[in-house]
Structure formats: structure tokens, C-alpha cells
Amino acid sequence: MHHSRILCGPRARLLTLLCIPGVLCGAPAALAAPASPETVAVQLRDAAIAGHDIAYTWVSELTTRFGPRPAGSANEQAAAEWAAARLKALGFENVHIETFPITAWVRGSESAQLVAPISQPLVAAALGESPPTPPGGIEGDVVLFGTFNELKAAAPGSLSGKIAMVTQHMVRAQDGAGYSAAVAARTDGPQAAAERGAIAFLLRSVGTDSHRIAHTGTTRYVDGRVPLPSFALSAPDGDQFERLAALGQTIRVRLVSGASYRADAHSQNVIADVRGGERPQEIVLLGAHLDSWDQGTGAIDDGTGTAIITAAAKLIRDLPHRPRRTVRVVLFGSEEVAQPAPPGGAFGGHAYVTTHQAELANHVLTGESDLGTDDIYAVGLPKAAFSGAFADTVMRVLTPIGVLRAEHPPEDAGSDVGPSVEAGVPAFLLNQDAMRYFDIHHTPDDTLDKVDRTQLDQNVAAWAALVWLAADSAVDFHSHEAAAPHP
Ligand SMILES: [Zn+2]
Numbered sequence: 001m002h003h004s005r006i007l008c009g010p011r012a013r014l015l016t017l018l019c020i021p022g023v024l025c026g027a028p029a030a031l032a033a034p035a036s037p038e039t040v041a042v043q044l045r046d047a048a049i050a051g052h053d054i055a056y057t058w059v060s061e062l063t064t065r066f067g068p069r070p071a072g073s074a075n076e077q078a079a080a081e082w083a084a085a086r087l088k089a090l091g092f093e094n095v096h097i098e099t100f101p102i103t104a105w106v107r108g109s110e111s112a113q114l115v116a117p118i119s120q121p122l123v124a125a126a127l128g129e130s131p132p133t134p135p136g137g138i139e140g141d142v143v144l145f146g147t148f149n150e151l152k153a154a155a156p157g158s159l160s161g162k163i164a165m166v167t168q169h170m171v172r173a174q175d176g177a178g179y180s181a182a183v184a185a186r187t188d189g190p191q192a193a194a195e196r197g198a199i200a201f202l203l204r205s206v207g208t209d210s211h212r213i214a215h216t217g218t219t220r221y222v223d224g225r226v227p228l229p230s231f232a233l234s235a236p237d238g239d240q241f242e243r244l245a246a247l248g249q250t251i252r253v254r255l256v257s258g259a260s261y262r263a264d265a266h267s268q269n270v271i272a273d274v275r276g277g278e279r280p281q282e283i284v285l286l287g288a289h290l291d292s293w294d295q296g297t298g299a300i301d302d303g304t305g306t307a308i309i310t311a312a313a314k315l316i317r318d319l320p321h322r323p324r325r326t327v328r329v330v331l332f333g334s335e336e337v338a339q340p341a342p343p344g345g346a347f348g349g350h351a352y353v354t355t356h357q358a359e360l361a362n363h364v365l366t367g368e369s370d371l372g373t374d375d376i377y378a379v380g381l382p383k384a385a386f387s388g389a390f391a392d393t394v395m396r397v398l399t400p401i402g403v404l405r406a407e408h409p410p411e412d413a414g415s416d417v418g419p420s421v422e423a424g425v426p427a428f429l430l431n432q433d434a435m436r437y438f439d440i441h442h443t444p445d446d447t448l449d450k451v452d453r454t455q456l457d458q459n460v461a462a463w464a465a466l467v468w469l470a471a472d473s474a475v476d477f478h479s480h481e482a483a484a485p486h487p
Helices: 011-017 037-049 053-066 075-090 148-153 178-182 184-195 235-246 299-317 348-353 357-362 390-402 418-422 451-472
Strands: 093-106 110-116 120-122 124-127 136-144 165-167 199-203 230-233 250-258 262-276 277-291 325-332 362-367 378-382 429-430
Touching: 011 037, 037 299, 037 451, 053 075, 053 299, 053 357, 053 378, 053 451, 075 325, 093 348, 110 124, 110 230, 120 178, 120 262, 120 418, 124 148, 124 199, 136 148, 136 199, 136 235, 148 165, 148 184, 148 429, 165 390, 178 184, 184 199, 199 250, 199 451, 230 235, 262 299, 262 362, 277 299, 277 451, 299 325, 325 348, 325 451, 348 357, 348 418, 362 418, 362 451, 378 390
Parallel strands: 136 165, 165 199, 199 230, 277 325, 277 362
Antiparallel strands: 093 262, 110 120, 110 250, 124 230, 136 250, 262 325, 378 429
């Protein structure tokens, strides 16, 4: 679905709304009486749709100046310093960097080669956090499993000396549901393979493209380490393996990875506020992550997320009146290597909750942008506000740019704000069209040219309008089912 630029107000209208540095900020008669929150939300929406340079400029500079930003790298740290300086220059308050220690994973030189029944170079990428092979590599026969469940059904010891491979295909879906179905093989496959005696783990890339690029991604620590050298193979190479197996051929590969770890690394979250006018202690938390995988430049994962929330908050910051509540932007570090549970919990979302424990009860709402840059098609509000006057206002503002009401309140708001949500902060979800996202996700192809500026603007419009409405309201988004009746 595509919104129409016919909906946009003239740029002149923007000047009555926003105080732009260097532009005279007059007091037109229209502002004599304060506009209703809904009117302001419509103006924010239309200003973003009309074309707002902040978001595109942000992601362009971020990816150009700093390139890949793996967790704990010098690039990630330099990007955080730049982001903090830029947020200050944009007029945000309370801008600072919060550092936390991590063990960084560093990709080494790597290769994959089919050695039997024919010789053929393969396109593969080591999975994040996975250990190196010996310098000469690991060679073994490959045992294929069509699904992760089939691997888990294999008997203990049955893969002794073999390389286990899951060939499961990911399904393309608008809401990205195919990813959650396929990704367990990546996070937990190395452990399942190791438990059955395998010497290495291979995975058909978790992605929807048919190009010879490999999709990396993190794997789970077991007892403090990833158990096996593990690799994602490009989809066409995975297809080749399946055809060879169907011909009854024994597939033998050699895998080489020079990956390493740095135990004394650190990552960081960047914090920036638009301070609320009436209830500054109440916080609407917007999240996205500044780190990226190392193969591309992290344009759609998640440079655009950081650009969308920053641009939306900047539009709100430039209003003549502050919202009642504080709008907080957090650019998280170390998201891509996130471990689902401790002891590997050293990632930005956990670090934020630890550092901000005392004020979490005053976080009234949170949301995260981390599914690329294509159009938002649905909005899910937390249970307590899923229907009613607030939701109706949101729908009146967002429906004209193609955003429908989600069927349910969000069950999962994303990994950066996940720990905050687990700690009780209500979450909203602005669902982005994920049809092409997983063609590019975690590959060398995640670069700036994939960003569609019109759709980027639509994202900023939806975020600015919704966040404004929430921050300027007194709505209680918490559910109080377990507590005493709430007034
Ligand atoms: Zn991401």
C-alpha cells in the first residue's frame, strides 16, 4: 500500500508549526489558541510526509562515516560519539553515552569449499559468536536435515565426525513471521548438532532472497561459549546441496573460520531526551540499535530505525510547545549479538534496564523501530489503550497514510526494548512491511541504496504523530489487572 503525497499540506504550513533554526519563528494568528493534540499530530504527520531531511541525512551519514558497526568495535564507538554530538546539535536534552562491558566477536578470514563429489567454491559466512576452526579448517561429510526439528530428532552420537546442516527455507511474509519460524535453527542449531557429535554446523541462510550472499546472525552461548564452528550458506548453495543429496551423492565440505574474541571490549547506549513540559518524569521510550553486522553497513538494520526515531523526536522537539511527558530516544549498542538469557546478557537493552531501574516505573510507553524502512501498515497499541478514545484518535491520524489497526496488542516489541517490556513497560508496535527486508537482512547487501526515501518519510510521519499523541496525553497505558482497581 502506498500513501499519496496529495495528503501533504503545503510546506508553508510547516513554518507555522516548527521553529527551525535560522528561520524566523513568528506567532501566526492560528497559534493564538493552542491547537488540539490531534491537530498537532496531523501537522507532524504531514510535515514528515512532505519530506524531512533529518532521517535520510542521518542514515546516510551514519553508514558513510562509520560503515559496519559490530558490537564492541571502534566503528560502533565512533558512531555513538557522532550520534551524541549530532543529537546535541539537534537540540535534544540530557544527551549522554552509557557504556557497558562486552566480549566482542571478530570475524576472521573465512572460506567454504565443496570438496566432494565435485570441487566448488561456496558462499558462506560464519555465524556470529561462533568459534574458529583450526587454521587448516574442518573437513567432513554433510548430513542434511530439512527442518530443525529433524535435526533434534537425530539420535545422540549419530552425527559423530559429521557436519550437520539444516536446509529449512524461510517463508516470505508481510509481518516477518517466517523469520521467527526459521531462526531457531540458527540460534540453537550449533548446540543440537554438538550434542549429537557433529564437528561443525551449517545452515541454509535465514533469508528470502535467491542471491549468492550469506545471511549471518548470532548463535546462542551454551555454558559460556558457542559449541561449534557454525556457518550460514547462501540459498543457491543450499539448493545445490539438496539436489546433490537427492541424487544420492555424499556431500563433503571444508570450512575455515579465523574468528576471534576480545574479552575487554565495551559497547554503549546513547540517550537523548525531549523534556516534557508538565510531567517530565514520565517517559515515552523510543528504541533502535546503532550496532550492525559486519558484512554490510547496517543501513536497514538498523541505521534507518535510529534515523526514524530521531527524526520523529526532532519534529516533536521543534514544536512551539513541549509535550506533557518526556520523549526519550535510546540508540542501543550491541543488539545483534544479544543472547536470549544470561550469562550472555551483556547487551544494550539489558544495560539500559540495569542503569535506569529506578525510573522504569515512570516509563509510560515504549516502542522500537528495527524492521527496515518500508511502509508501516498497522499500529498495535498496548492492551490498556487498544480501544477507546485514544486509539480512535490515533487511527484518525494514521489511517490516511495507510496504517490500519492491528488485530491484537503487541506480544513482542523487539529485542532492544524487550528487557524494559519484561520489566513492565507497556509497548506499542508500528508494523513495517517486511516483504523485502529479509532479502537483505544481515548480508553484505545491507547498504544505503536499499533505503526508499518516500517510505522512510512515511515511517517518520507515523512515529512522530503517535509518539506526540502519547507523550502529550495523560493516558495510563499500563494494565492493572493484578493490582487493586485503578481509578
Ligand atoms: Zn536489527
